[in-house]
Each structure stands twice: as C-alpha cells, then as structure tokens.
Amino acid sequence: MADWTCSSNEALTLSLARSEMDKEVLAEDESYEGFHPTFTYPIYGEEETIYGYKELVIDLKFASGSLAQYLSVKWSEKLESSSTVDDVEGTLSKFIPEDHYKTEDAFIGRVELEATSFQPLGEKIFSYKRRSPAVVGKGKAVLPQDELDPEDPDTIIYEVYHATWKTPGFREYHRRMQIFILLYIEGGSYINEEEDPWEFVVLYERRKRKDVANTPTYHFIGYSSLYPFYCYPERVRMRLSQFVIVPPYQRQGHGSKLYTAIYQYVLSRQDIAELTVEDPAEAFEDLRDVNDLKMLLSHKQFMDGALGPSASTAGGKVPKRKGATAKGKLGPPADKGWVEKWRRDLKMAGRQFSRLIEMLILLHMDPVDTVAAKAYRIQVKERIYRFNFEVLAQMEKPERQEKLEETFQSVKEDYLRILSSVR
Numbered sequence: 177m178a179d180w181t182c183s184s185n186e187a188l189t190l191s192l193a194r195s196e197m198d199k200e201v202l203a204e205d206e207s208y209e210g211f212h213p214t215f216t217y218p219i220y221g222e223e224e225t226i227y228g229y230k231e232l233v234i235d236l237k238f239a240s241g242s243l244a245q246y247l248s249v250k251w252s253e254k255l256e257s258s259s260t261v262d263d264v265e266g267t268l269s270k271f272i273p274e275d276h277y278k279t280e281d282a283f284i285g286r287v288e289l290e291a292t293s294f295q296p297l298g299e300k301i302f303s304y305k306r307r308s309p310a311v312v313g314k315g316k317a318v319l320p321q322d323e324l325d326p327e328d329p330d331t332i333i334y335e336v337y338h339a340t341w342k343t344p345g346f347r348e349y350h351r352r353m354q355i356f357i358l359l360y361i362e363g364g365s366y367i368n369e370e371e372d373p374w375e376f377v378v379l380y381e382r383r384k385r386k387d388v389a390n391t392p393t394y395h396f397i398g399y400s401s402l403y404p405f406y407c408y409p410e411r412v413r414m415r416l417s418q419f420v421i422v423p424p425y426q427r428q429g430h431g432s433k434l435y436t437a438i439y440q441y442v443l444s445r446q447d448i449a450e451l452t453v454e455d456p457a458e459a460f461e462d463l464r465d466v467n468d469l470k471m472l473l474s475h476k477q478f479m480d481g482a483l484g485p486s487a488s489t490a491g492g493k494v495p496k497r498k499g500a501t502a503k504g505k506l507g508p509p510a511d512k513g514w515v516e517k518w519r520r521d522l523k524m525a526g527r528q529f530s531r532l533i534e535m536l537i538l539l540h541m542d543p544v545d546t547v548a549a550k551a552y553r554i555q556v557k558e559r560i561y562r563f564n565f566e567v568l569a570q571m572e573k574p575e576r577q578e579k580l581e582e583t584f585q586s587v588k589e590d591y592l593r594i595l596s597s598v599r
Contacts, residue, residue, distance in 0.1 A: 180228055180255055184220040187232045188213055188268075190359075192240040192424065193284070195291035197385050198393050201329075203310035208240065208395075211423040213359035219271055220262070228261030229254050234268065237280075239287045240395040241294035241380075243352035245276040246283035271358065273351050292391050296380050297346045298339030301444075302437035306332050308383075329390045333382040334397070334430070336437040340375050350376065353399060356420050362457065364418060367401060375402040375414075377441065379421075379434045397425045400438060404448070411449040414442055419460055431460075432467050439471075442523055450523045462594065468524070468532055469598045478518060482506045482536060506537050508551040530559050535591045557584050 191209035194202075216224050226232060231252035238245055249265040269276070277283035305321050311330040324331045339346045347369065357364040367374060378399040384390040398421035404412035416438060421431045442451045453464065472478055483504040505514040510533050519529040534556050541548050557580050561568055564583075568576050 180230065181225050182229060182232050184216040184224045184226050184234075185213055187226060187264075188216060188234040188236060190423075191235075191237040192395065192422065193237050193246075193287050194240045194395065195288045195393075197387070198240075198291055198383065198395075201308065201310060201383055201386055203308070206309055206424075208424045215359060215362060215364075218358040218365070219268060226262045226264055228258075229264070232264065234264060236268070236272075237283060238352070238396070239283075239290065239294075241393065242286075242290055243349065243396055244283070244286050244290075245272055245352060246280060247272065247276050247278065248280065271355055273348070291393055292385075294394055296335065296337045296378065296394055297349055298337040298343045298376075298378070300335050301338045301377070301441050302336040302433075304334050304433055306334070308332050327390075329384040329386060334433065335380050335382055335394075336434060337378050337380070338375065338441060339378065341369065341372060346376070353378075353396065356398075356422060357418050360420050360422075361418060363455075367417070371403075373404050375404065376400070377402070377434065377438055379430060379437070381425075396422070397430055398422055398434060400434060402438070407449040411447050414448050414451050416451065416453045431463050435463060435467055439467075448523060449520075450525055452525045453528075462597075464528070465532070465535070465594050466597050468528070469535060469594070472522075472532060472536065473598065478522075481514060481518075483540060506533065506540065507555075508537050508541065508548055509555045510537065527559075527563065531591075534559070534587075535595060538588065538591050539595050553584060556587060557581075560584065560587065 190211050190213065194208065220226055229251040233248075233250045235248040235250070236245065237247075247265065247268065249268075255261050277286065305324040305326060307324065308330045326333055341347055350369075354366055357366070376399055379397040381395040381397055383393050383395065385393060398419075400416060400420075401418040403415045403417050405415060407413040419431070419434070421434070439451060442448050453460070456464065481504065483506065505511040515529070515533055519526065522529070524532070534552075537552055537555075541552060543549075560580060560583050568579065571579065
C-alpha cells in the first residue's frame, strides 16, 4: 500500500513562468521554477498524502505577472479506478480559477503574449531599487539605492500597489494569487469576497528587457491583505491579516520592504488610527519587531525624547554607560504619558509599542545599574501581568511570582535575540 502513497508536498511543483526574452536578463542562479509548497493539508488533507499513483507529478505554473495558471497531473502508474484512489486534479481544481489552462502550449502562448502588456492593478504606493543580480555576479559594485539610475536596464525596481475589490479586474486577480496563502501560511484560508472592506498591497519586481526600448515587465513577488475595523469615534483600526512572499524571493529582504510599504501607507492615511496584526507567525513577528525597532532608532525626534538630546545620536545608539537613559523619557521606568503620545503618533498597537519600548530600554540600559534593572523588571512584569491577568490571577501569590519571573527572563532573552539583529 505504501508504494502507492506519496507526499502531496513533494508531488506538487510550482513555477513562475517568464517569457523567453525575460529569461535573458536573469542571473545564472535566479530560478523561479520548480519550488514546492510548505503545506498542502487544506487541499489534500491533514496527512498531506495522495493515494493511488506512482511517480506522481502535479505541475502548477503561474504566468509571473498576471498569474494565469496551467495545471498538469502526470504519473507512471495508477491503480485501477476505485473509491480509494484520490482525484488529484479534481481536488486541486476546486482551489484555483476555472479558466486555468490545461495545455502547456496555450499557457506558454499566454505568457509570451502578456509579458509586456500586463500592468499591476491599483495605485502604486511604494517602490525601491536594487542592482540586478546578473550584474552583481559579474563583480560590479553594489551601489546604494539612491545612487541607482532607474533608467539603467541593470537596475531592478520593485513596486507596491494598493487595491480593493473596487479596483477593476482585481477580484479576478486575487482568485489567482490567493492559493499561495493556503500553501505557505499555516492555518491560512481564503477570505470572503463578499466582505467589502478588504484592502490589499501587492509587491512586484519590475525588470527591463534587453531590447531597443528596454521594455519593462512586471513579476509577482507577494502580497498582504488588510481589514479595517471601526475605531471610535470616527477612524479605523487596520488589521494586517495575511502576508506572503513566494519562495524564489524569500530571504532577500522583500518581506521587510512590503511591511515597510504597509506601515508607511497606514501613516499616510488620516482615517487610520493604528496598525495591528492578526495572530502573527513567529517569523513575521520577528520581521515586524526588527523593522519597527530600526524605524524608531532612526527617528531622531523620538530618540531625542527617549534618551535626552545630549545622549541621542542620529541612529539612536549610544555607548552603554551608567545613567545613559536617566535624562530621557525611557527611564526606566518609561514615562507613560510620553509613550502613549508616541504610540498614537506612530499608529502602533499598544502591546507592540510597549514591547518595543522595553527592547529599547534594554538596549541602552547599563547592565550593572541595579536600580535601573529593578525598575525595568517591574515595568516588564506589569505589562506581562496585565496581558495574562485572567490566568495569573487564579494562581497563589508564590506561584504567580515564580511564573512572572520565569516569563520575564524568557522575554528578556528573546529581546536580546531580536536586538542582535538591529545592532
């Protein structure tokens, strides 16, 4: 029986297909084909196995820009038809648009046809530049972003677009990209199209062909979905719900750029009170913490208040010395009124901003200052107690104190891990 069972994660192969001319500008180590999903249980069940085939290959290709899809299922042997043999193609077809291609030639024709005609949907809200990996691989210098010429064909521009259900054509586009949520976010699920308030930010790579006109082409990298909730009296609280970068672009800093684009977009809108995150995965929480910390450390006005103008530097970092935070609002303990004022101005959720403040105190606090260390410990424990009140309140005092100290030490250790990423 085992011979006829295979892993659905291994059987399913994904590709982001580019036109032949678009491939000419890629570096040798750039590959957008042949990657696998992290999860397939939403499609093929909790065991993530498929029964009834040998050498099963499920080929799901996407046009790199429009995400038009092609599905092919092949195998070397299949058990005779019975109720126990899984319907591989029929099952997956329920999760992708009905208009997906079933012949590869037709799909390739679509890829070639729309390579230069596809344009991102919505309004551009953010962009950044990088040197082409093909050029860097030849030993040319990696220039700072502000020195890169956007007209240079060796400069890659990355653009983020904002869209809603009202954006013409976006509803259909979303149906093509939403499967990445199932395949790469644990517990991810499709959202309800009938819920009108959903907003989206989509990240694309913009490359130039090596033709006479240096024709630009767009290629999908990832996206995030946002949902606005009413916030008294007349604003909204924007919740970041889903966030995914497809594997060929992971671990290259694109997730941080997409998060930065979202945060800056939130700051730009007067109707948004704050940005929250729905049940973040550990990897995303780290990404959020690191980027929020870097933003605060580079914010001169904030850091002047945090450390005191004489102690603050442009980057917000000062030598560790006794009393380094004594003249500033960080304390410890931090000035609550000052903290709340900046939390509102920077549109951050309460728990997240409190954690960031605690990290900043730890970064600048003299480790041998016992008075500051005690004040810091009390401040952190107070927040932990408030956040876990229902559980801790049921414990006897000695057990509660022991649990608080254990949690404090764990939190402090995690803070030091995160801080090591921003120094």
